[in-house]
Amino acid sequence: MSGLSLLPWQAPALSEALDRLRTSAAVIHGDAGGGQLELALALAKAWLCEAPRAPGAPMAPGCDACPSCHLVDQGYHPDLKVIVPEALQASLGWEHGPDDAGDDKGDGKKRKPSAEIKVDAIRQVVTFSQSTVSRGRAKVVVVHPADRMNTIAANTLLKTLEEPPGHVRFVLSCGSLDDLLPTVRSRCQAWRLPTPEAAQVREWLQGQGGTRLSDADAEMVLAAAGGSPQGALELLQMGWSPELWRGVLPDIERGRAGNWASWPLPKVVDLLQKLCHDLACLCAGGAARFFPADALHAQGQLERLTAWSIELRKVQRHADHPWNGPLKIEALLFQARRAVASGKRV
Ligand SMILES: [Zn+2]
Structure with a gap:
């Protein structure tokens, strides 16, 4: 056990x-x-x-x-x-x-x-x-x-x-x-619990088999997991890659489901919440926390992002339920695309 x-x-x-x-x-x-x-x-x-x-x-x-x-x-x-x-x-x-x-x-x-x-x-x-x-x-x-x-x-x-x-x-x-x-x-x-040294965690992630991670990529996955070593390992096991992560916002803007869209629903909701958080920070003149700054651009309106974060919190509460996953993902994508859109067309 x-x-x-x-x-x-x-x-x-x-x-x-x-x-x-x-x-x-x-x-x-x-x-x-x-x-x-x-x-x-x-x-x-x-x-x-x-x-x-x-x-x-x-x-x-x-x-x-x-x-x-x-x-x-x-x-x-x-x-x-x-x-x-x-x-x-x-x-x-x-x-x-x-x-x-x-x-x-x-x-x-x-x-x-x-x-x-x-x-x-x-x-x-x-x-x-x-x-x-x-x-x-x-x-x-x-x-x-x-x-x-x-x-x-x-x-x-x-x-x-x-x-x-x-x-x-x-x-x-x-x-x-x-x-x-x-x-x-x-x-x-x-x-x-003391926070470990970043270098020790990086080394551990790099030794976990599977893909070979550069130092920069290891830092990126750790940031993607909000600094959680085991969370970062879990992301890697789900197929996280720097390309996938950088592609999230462009995917959404094009209304396209990236490979991340096949993750379990709670993980997709978590990813969208992180994107929403970072975009809202950029919008308010702050710094992104989960995504590399150069993978995002300040856009959208703060009100729209705030409304999106409230919607996501509602979904998060029920994300563990095995409800019609694909339909839910489609609805989430639609909602996300509308939230990140710039301009007044949407
Ligand atoms: Zn003993």
Whole structure:
């Protein structure tokens, strides 16, 4: 189930987290796609590691050799509970557990994996926390991303977070702390994931196989992903290229669907939101953030772009629904073309 290892630049962050996080409930926050889950699992592994340690010695990362570390790596540690949304389980290649009931709606049709963390999963956490420790060291619960807990799930977790049984440690993770319910946030020690050096991320992206990326292209894809290393990798895996990215605005102006139009709907909406953001910035005399400045030109009217951004936000709320994708893309393209048009003709 696990198989996730620390990102190459995270070793110092892990040492710092082991040193700083001493309460029973912690929340790791930082830009989405920065490796929060990898770090949370590494913390769990360290806390559960059974390698001998001198009394009072500082916590060290998992030894990778003891039975406990092996069990964490294989995803079968009886004292570790990892809660992620079903949709993320699927994209990580983790199999659904035997208790993930409800794979079909009773009519034989597969249900779409949920992007939320539901109350059933949190009830399992409560039961897990109350049971005895299997291997004698501790019990660890990882909830990622914690802001995907729906309100009922979050409220169900509160009591256990507030008064956890002595041997249980919680690691929650999220993008922005503001995305968590204040009641959850206030019960956890917050720790911000350090931002990695751009050069380290660039090197990592360049080592990910597939296309060979120049330094400039690596920087471009990182900007396209809003600075998120894992987001940039995901873009590359979806077929992102500098040409595709530079072609987005010309594609739209010609009413043409570029290769990006075949991405999953939420990704297309995200791309359009980034374009809308950058054009609005240029319009207002600011700088583009996601697209290279020379791939855009200041055009359109701010009012029209603002109206477009409101429309896109509405679509974004429902973008996960498997509604008639191609039709939706066509409508989005039409809307985009109208929004970026200059002059008064449209
Ligand atoms: Zn170990």
